[in-house]
Amino acid sequence: MIQASGLRKQYGDTVALDGVDLHVRRGEIFGVLGQSGAGKSTLLRCVNLLERPGAGTVTVDGQVLTRLGDRELNQARQRIGMIHQHFALLSSRTVAGNVAFPLEVMGVPRADRERRVAELLDLVGLGGRGGDRPGQLSGGQKQRVGIARALAGNPSVLLSDEATSALDPATTASILDLLRRLNRELGLTILLITHEMNVVKAVCDSVAIMSGGRIEESGTIAELIRTPGARLTREIFPLPAPGPGDITLTFTGHADEPVISEVVRKFDTDVNVLGGAIEDLAGSRVGRLRVTLSGDSAPALDYLRDKGLLVEVAS
Numbered sequence: 047m048i049q050a051s052g053l054r055k056q057y058g059d060t061v062a063l064d065g066v067d068l069h070v071r072r073g074e075i076f077g078v079l080g081q082s083g084a085g086k087s088t089l090l091r092c093v094n095l096l097e098r099p100g101a102g103t104v105t106v107d108g109q110v111l112t113r114l115g116d117r118e119l120n121q122a123r124q125r126i127g128m129i130h131q132h133f134a135l136l137s138s139r140t141v142a143g144n145v146a147f148p149l150e151v152m153g154v155p156r157a158d159r160e161r162r163v164a165e166l167l168d169l170v171g172l173g174g175r176g177g178d179r180p181g182q183l184s185g186g187q188k189q190r191v192g193i194a195r196a197l198a199g200n201p202s203v204l205l206s207d208e209a210t211s212a213l214d215p216a217t218t219a220s221i222l223d224l225l226r227r228l229n230r231e232l233g234l235t236i237l238l239i240t241h242e243m244n245v246v247k248a249v250c251d252s253v254a255i256m257s258g259g260r261i262e263e264s265g266t267i268a269e270l271i272r273t274p275g276a277r278l279t280r281e282i283f284p285l286p287a288p289g290p291g292d293i294t295l296t297f298t299g300h301a302d303e304p305v306i307s308e309v310v311r312k313f314d315t316d317v318n319v320l321g322g323a324i325e326d327l328a329g330s331r332v333g334r335l336r337v338t339l340s341g342d343s344a345p346a347l348d349y350l351r352d353k354g355l356l357v358e359v360a361s
């Protein structure tokens with residue numbers, strides 16, 4: 047749905063994007079995670095060409111945006127919604143007036159506009175609040191208005207620029223729930239940038255980790271969890287550096303199976319648990335455990351690999 051290849055962007059001497067490739071599949075929620083200055087906002091702005099990349103191509107829904115002139119680009123952008131950290135609402139307009147704004151720009155007749163605005167406000171849980179001013183709303187409600195406005199043109203893609211960073215944890219969770227619902231019910235593809243791992247854990251199907259203008263690691267969460275040495279897994283499950291011979295087990299969907307006690311019984315070994323945690327990620331339960339095993343651990347480790355666990359032994 048979104049394909050970016052070889053994107054470069056430089057501001058003076060600062061290289062904000064240094065050859066970025068990105069592939070976002072139709073219907074997924076894709077998170078770009080990274081610290082301040084990593085290049086996330088620049089990447090997002092290059093995806094809808096608010097910023098022209100110095101090199102590289104961007105294709106959204108089959109259309110090569112980097113080849114379009116300004117007029118065609120404006121039209122293509124109507125199919126790409128965007129929401130912002132600080133909501134970017136017009137304080138002089140009512141809630142309904144804010145949501146109607148892009149429809150006015152598109153030339154939608156008044157009666158159709160009013161019907162569509164009412165539908166959109168219902169969709170985001172703000173039915174009946176159309177006459178309010180943005181100043182009368184909480185942060186979460188403002189972001190709901192931002193989302194309704196972004197959906198006005200019936201986009202196939204929604205870009206989210208740190209949409210929950212200004213919100214408290216409970217409100218963040220409710221906005222992420224709304225994004226997940228819109229993703230499922232409307233088939234909306236969502237590309238979001240965030241510096242918070244909790245956002246990735248809560249809603250993302252796939253993730254790219256950015257640093258210094260480059261993507262260090264990317265893939266579906268399920269793939270990365272099964273990849274030895276993945277930075278994502280290390281960051282979600284912060285365990286101390288392993289000592290020589292320490293074993294790290296990562297398991298998906300086995301959390302309810304007593305694999306460790308099976309190993310103890312079958313292989314007559316002692317298991318010493320050094321640390322670990324279980325998290326819900328991309329709709330499945332994932333656990334990571336640091337252990338040592340007594341005696342010859344090789345047969346027990348083969349057994350665990352056969353069971354589908356990722357087994358990493360520190361040298």
Ligand SMILES: Nc1ncnc2c1ncn2[C@@H]1O[C@H](COP(=O)(O)OP(=O)(O)OP(=O)(O)O)[C@@H](O)[C@H]1O
Pocket residue numbers: 057060061062080081082083084085086087088089241
């Ligand atoms: N308009 C600009 N002019 C000059 N430098 C810029 C501009 N926009 C971004 N940069 C620089 O490019 C680099 C990447 O910035 P960018 O905003 O994309 O990072 P980010 O990961 O989104 O960080 P943050 O979360 O702090 O916004 C930074 O060094 C930044 O200072």
